Amino acid sequence: MNRTEIYLDHAATTPVDPRVLEAMLPFFTERFGNPSSIYAAGREARAALDQARARIARLLNCQAREIVFTSGGTESDNLAVKGVAFWHLVNGRGRHIVTTAFEHHAVLHSAEYLERFGFHVTYVAPDADGIxxxxxxxxxxxxxxxxxxxxxxNNEIGTIQPIREIAHLCRERGITVHTDAVQAAGTLPLDVEELGVDLLSISAHKFYGPKGVGLLYVRSGTPILWQQHGGAQESNRRAGTENVPGIVGMARALELAYEELDERNAHVQALRDRLIDGILQRIPDSRLNGHRHQRLPNNVNVTFAGVDGETLLLNLDLHGIAASSGSACTTGSTEPSHVLLAIGATPEQARSSVRLTLGKDNTAREIERTLDVLEETVARLRKLAGARSR
Incomplete structure (x- = not known):
C-alpha cells in the first residue's frame, strides 16, 4: 500500500491534534463514568461534560443550554431541518422550506425526504462564482x-456565503434560519449573535478533533421537534449516552482553533494562493472553481480540461499525495458533483475536477512537490487520452 506523504484532503477530515488527544485520554480509562450516573464517577463525567459545554458556548457566544451534542454534522443537519419541519407539521403551520442547490447532502437529502410528507422545497441556485x-x-x-x-x-469549492445578510432578511419575517457551519468551524467566526442564525451545525473532526462527535446550536425559543428518543440525555433533546471523550476533545480542539486562528489562516492561505497561482500558470486549460477570494483560506478546487478527475487522484496517490474529487460523503458515486453542476459546470467539467484542501501542518515544500506532480501527471494523462482518441 502506498504511504500518504502529502495530505491535501483536510476538508474530508483532519488528524487529531496531540493536545486534543491528551485531553481526551483520561475519559477512556480512569474517568470513564456515565454522566447520567449519580455516583462519584458519573458526577465526574457530568462535570467534564458541563465544562465542555460551557467552554464551547463562550466560543459561540451563546448560552450553554442552547448546545445539543450530536454524533456529527450529518446528524446535526438532519435534526435541524427535520426538527423544525416536523414541529410545524404537528402544529399546523407552514410547509415551505428554502435551501440551496449546492448544500451538503445531509441537508439536501433531508429536504428531499420532507417532500414525501407534503413539504415544499425551493432550491436556490448559487451564482457562477459559487455565492x-x-x-x-x-x-x-x-x-x-x-x-x-x-x-x-461550501464543502467542495470553499465559497463563503453571506449568512449575516441572509439571516437578517429572514429574521425580519420571523423565519427560522439554519446554517451548516461544518466546513467553516475553526476557520471563520462562529458568533451566533453576530451571524444571526437560530441553528448552527458543526463537526469536531474538521478542526483537528475526533470523529463521531458534533453539535447543534439551537437558539432558545426555536420551534423544533426532537428526533431521537429513549433517554433523558441532553435535557430530553437527544437520547443516548453522551460521548464524553469526544465532547471533551471537541471543546479542546475548538479552543485551540480560535486561539491560533490568525496564525493558521495566514499559513494555509499563503499555501493556497501559491497552489492556485502555480496551477493556473503552469498547467494549460485549468480553471479555478468558485470565487477567487471569497473562499475558505485552505480550499483549492480546480478543473483540468480533458482529464478524468478520479484517474488524476489515483495517480496523485501513487506519488503519495492525498486529495479528493469533492465531498468524502459521496466517494464512490458515479454522478458528477452537484456543487459544480449548480455553478454552471458541465458534467464533463465536473468529472475533470479535483479538490485540494490544506491544513496547518502542510509546508511550502509540499506545495511545490504537488505542483510538479500535477504538471507532469496532467500532461501525461492528456497525452494518453489524445492517443486513445486517434
Missing amino acids: VQPEAIEAALRPDTILVSVMYA
Whole structure:
C-alpha cells in the first residue's frame, strides 16, 4: 500500500491534534463514568461534560443550554431541518422550506425526504462564482416559509456565503434560519449573535478533533421537534449516552482553533494562493472553481480540461499525495458533483475536477512537490487520452 506523504484532503477530515488527544485520554480509562450516573464517577463525567459545554458556548457566544451534542454534522443537519419541519407539521403551520442547490447532502437529502410528507422545497441556485445572493433567497421566500438553510462555507469549492445578510432578511419575517457551519468551524467566526442564525451545525473532526462527535446550536425559543428518543440525555433533546471523550476533545480542539486562528489562516492561505497561482500558470486549460477570494483560506478546487478527475487522484496517490474529487460523503458515486453542476459546470467539467484542501501542518515544500506532480501527471494523462482518441 502506498504511504500518504502529502495530505491535501483536510476538508474530508483532519488528524487529531496531540493536545486534543491528551485531553481526551483520561475519559477512556480512569474517568470513564456515565454522566447520567449519580455516583462519584458519573458526577465526574457530568462535570467534564458541563465544562465542555460551557467552554464551547463562550466560543459561540451563546448560552450553554442552547448546545445539543450530536454524533456529527450529518446528524446535526438532519435534526435541524427535520426538527423544525416536523414541529410545524404537528402544529399546523407552514410547509415551505428554502435551501440551496449546492448544500451538503445531509441537508439536501433531508429536504428531499420532507417532500414525501407534503413539504415544499425551493432550491436556490448559487451564482457562477459559487455565492448565494441574499436577493435570490429573498425572492424565494413565501408567506408559508418556515425554514431557510444555507451553508456557511461550501464543502467542495470553499465559497463563503453571506449568512449575516441572509439571516437578517429572514429574521425580519420571523423565519427560522439554519446554517451548516461544518466546513467553516475553526476557520471563520462562529458568533451566533453576530451571524444571526437560530441553528448552527458543526463537526469536531474538521478542526483537528475526533470523529463521531458534533453539535447543534439551537437558539432558545426555536420551534423544533426532537428526533431521537429513549433517554433523558441532553435535557430530553437527544437520547443516548453522551460521548464524553469526544465532547471533551471537541471543546479542546475548538479552543485551540480560535486561539491560533490568525496564525493558521495566514499559513494555509499563503499555501493556497501559491497552489492556485502555480496551477493556473503552469498547467494549460485549468480553471479555478468558485470565487477567487471569497473562499475558505485552505480550499483549492480546480478543473483540468480533458482529464478524468478520479484517474488524476489515483495517480496523485501513487506519488503519495492525498486529495479528493469533492465531498468524502459521496466517494464512490458515479454522478458528477452537484456543487459544480449548480455553478454552471458541465458534467464533463465536473468529472475533470479535483479538490485540494490544506491544513496547518502542510509546508511550502509540499506545495511545490504537488505542483510538479500535477504538471507532469496532467500532461501525461492528456497525452494518453489524445492517443486513445486517434
